[in-house]
Amino acid sequence: MKINNCNKCLWAFSLFFLIFSCTERIDIGLGNHEEKFIIECYIDDYENKAIGIFSMSKPFNNNDSIIMVNPDSIEIKDNEGNIFPMNKTFVSLDGYFSSNTFTPKIGNTYYMKVVYQGKTYTAQSTMAPKIEIDSLYSWTFFGSKEDEKLIASRIIDPAAQSNNYRYFVKNRTKNTSKDIQYVFEDRLINGSKFSLTANNQFVKRGDSVEFYLLNIDRPNYNYWNVLIQNSTLVNNQAAAPADPVSNITGGCYGYFSAHTVSKRVLRVE
């Protein structure tokens, strides 16, 4: 949301040191890291299936390769008793699992149970209603270059329930895979027409962009709200950064989410 721009401006100004500031890469000694299991598992009405991605964390200063792992077992079911078997998505690739396609139901609660190296991890998530994107537009952030644009979506927030949004923009022209995630809650604008801007992601005139809007449940909002601050794609100004609280029990990183997805495409003028 644009209120976030307020912070951005404030910091731009506090960069009174714009005049004075410089950056450089440094080597800094960090504490010991204990390798931990990562579960990323979600069900959506976009791919109409359950997806599971399993990997291990690694020390910050290590290289960017990802350690993918295969759990001992994965179980996804819903509150109606339906079970959705998970299989390897790619035979030759570890760590990627998916179910057959099915039609997830809004309001249903989905359950996840993963066993890895004998340890059990469980979670549940309730699928929130689908919120359609009304329209997309691009605009020039004050102070930015003329051909640099920000992408925003107009949304009409239903007043009937609390909605927790996660959203991101994919630039199909640039085709980067490093999309910045954003979250927004309707606490202050419930039932209102409002705009969501992907603040930190500039696109250029002529780019083709996709705007994804996910309606997620509250535990997942709380998780992503903290996780985003820990992203390596944006600067973190929290005085005391910490790991987000996962909705998965068992002591791993990651999340389990059942959510709805809306998507719209825009060619930037």
Added chain:
Amino acid sequence: MKLKYFCASIIHVFVRKIILFLILSINFSLLSQSFTVSGVVSDKKNGETVMGAIVSVDNMPNIGVTTNAYGYYSIQVPPGSHTIKARYIGYEEEKISLTVSQNTKLNITLSQKGRQVKEVVVSAKKREQNVSNVQVSKVQVDLAEIDKIPVILGERDVLKSIQLLPGIMPAQEGQAGFIVRGGNTDQNLILLDEAPVYNASHLLGFFSTFNSDALKDLTLYKGNMPAEFGGRLSSVVDIKMKEGNNKDYNFGGGIGLIASRLFAEGPLVKKDKGSFFVSGRRTYADAFLALSNDSVAKSSTLYFYDLNAKANYTFDDKNRVFLSGYFGQDKFGFSNLFGITYGNTTFTGRWNHVFNDKLFSNTSLIYNNFNYTVTLNFNDFDLYVKSILNDYSIKQDFDYFLNDKNRFKFGYLGIWHNVKPGDVTSSNEIIAGNSLSRSNGLENAIYFQNEQKVSSKLSLNYGMRISAFSVMGPNNLYQFDANGKVIDTTRLGNMQFGKTYINLEPRFSGNYSFNENSAIKFAYSRNVQNLHLLSNTSASRPTDRWILTTNNVRPEISDQISGGYFFNFLDNMFEASIESYFKWMQNQIDYKTGTQLRANETVEKDLVYGNGRAYGLELFLKKKVGKFTGWISYTLSRSERKFDDIEGGRWFASRYDRTHDLSIVAMYELSRKVSLSANYVLYTGNAVTFPTGKANIGGYNPGGVFYNTFNGRNLDRFPTYNRFDVALNWDLKKTKYYEHGLNFSIYNVLGTKNAYLIDFKADDNGQTFTEKTYLFRFVPSITYNFKFSPKNKSNEDK
């Protein structure tokens, strides 16, 4: 509970002792025959009253008193012929022969010393206040000396200069915000002519609100404050504005790289009866922006200004009135798209009244306001947020010079706090409906203290402050369940009382002097704080939120003990001290992970409460005399916090925990016109939380994105900070009627790349790396200062 009973019994014994002392003192005064000599000590040249001057009687070492904040003194003298002496740092000692046969009024004027080194040597042989003063952990700042210290961009700044003293450290590089003995930045009470200043900084913290031209005195108490002060846990910074020259008119100012200053002072209505002082300062970064070719820069606003004004008038020997005020504002903005404005306003009206030659009274009416507004107006969105913090205070202080051995102070302070955390206006009705509820509080305090000379070697200052904070309506009070859900809301009506917290705050300090050059001092004090700053970002912002004590948020409480050895040597050429402290803090505030502090009506549910402790050793060595002067200050300290909900309830380092802090300040007089100064600072980096690992989480990204993972709170350290600054002060000309000079300085002359921020990021290929942002290397500045005294008769003695 055991601790409670222990404290109660201590207090009980303490009160009994005080009563005993009182009885003994009164008996003493009845038995001895003496007369009172009283009056005001002031500066001969400009008529400004001199606070803290020592008035004594020659050959009678037991008789002596320091002037109060208004220059008033009163001493008991036996009948006969005496020589009354008055002295103060930077002034020649004044001796007046007086035959005392009745109560006598004696106003004393002191002459400022010249710059000749010889004169300084002579006066430095006197017993110095750093040894004789009963108050421990007290810093009286010599503003003239501080003006010579190099500062960033040449803007003289008292709040930055005091950070070169032991136990006082900057919160972050270049910031006027400071920490005292391991406390938080909001635990410092900054008073400008008795009015609290809540955000004492300009330009988001890089400059303090205090224009040095307007300041007369700065006294800082590092926790062990006398009973007349209260309201914050860590320190009181008591700043007094200049009263103005009541003999002649003067005009002056300075032109610097980023700001210029002007001041005027002179007699008011009639010479020697009243005076005024007015000063102003403004930055001109916006003038440079207007010259830019860039349309955005052209339409941007970026400046601050402040105004200080003070006037006083003496009606007769018994009545004097002061009016003083401050107004300052910062403005930033891009065209009409975005804007932020914030600032302070203070007003103090005071009436000094001398009831009799022993009883001095001051009544103050005080108003202070801190406010900010944020304006957003672009695309299809508009928002205007206004936040205000108002205090209305009444303060009554009595200073009773009972006899040679006892000096009582007692009084009352009442403050009405009114907090409007955020009034929202928008064309979108739903957004406009998000204004936060206002809250009110009534703070009352009574105090009494006695400064007693028990013997020629032992002096004590003991007292009690009894403070009461009442939650007042209009106010919304919430009750939460264990999950932070609101289970009950109580709406307090206008002037309706909610919960009241009453706290006893005993204060005690003692001085045992071995001789004129050495003493040990010791102190205990309890402080209570009912205003709390919520900030969960790494740097403070003007938009950080102040909250009052409520039914959920309890008063913060600290207990501090401190003690030290103070000594002067080589004919008082050197001053030194070794001081140690231990501080316990209750009801400290922290936040649940991910807490949103802004626009959060029920923010109390996201707060967690715990304890703190801080302890340290402070060393100080100062050379006061000669061409070469300066000091070395070193602090070894630890500051920790403990919360049930954080780190499993274990103690962890506070973000302002600094193990080592070293400052070296040196000044050298090359000639009568040219002086050099330099300072070096070296300190341990702040305690911070760095990531140890990374977790790849894709969302809908095929390659995923790395997110940092952490081991625990504040287990890491920013790199060690060090900086060396130099300055040259050049008095171009000094005559009876005008003087002018230049100040050159280079900040961080060694170009040390001190980390201001450290980020843990990934490049376009996803490879993670660590990046530091550093500021202020080789920053030169030049400032031209001038002063005109068109009809300066008082300068004739130059």
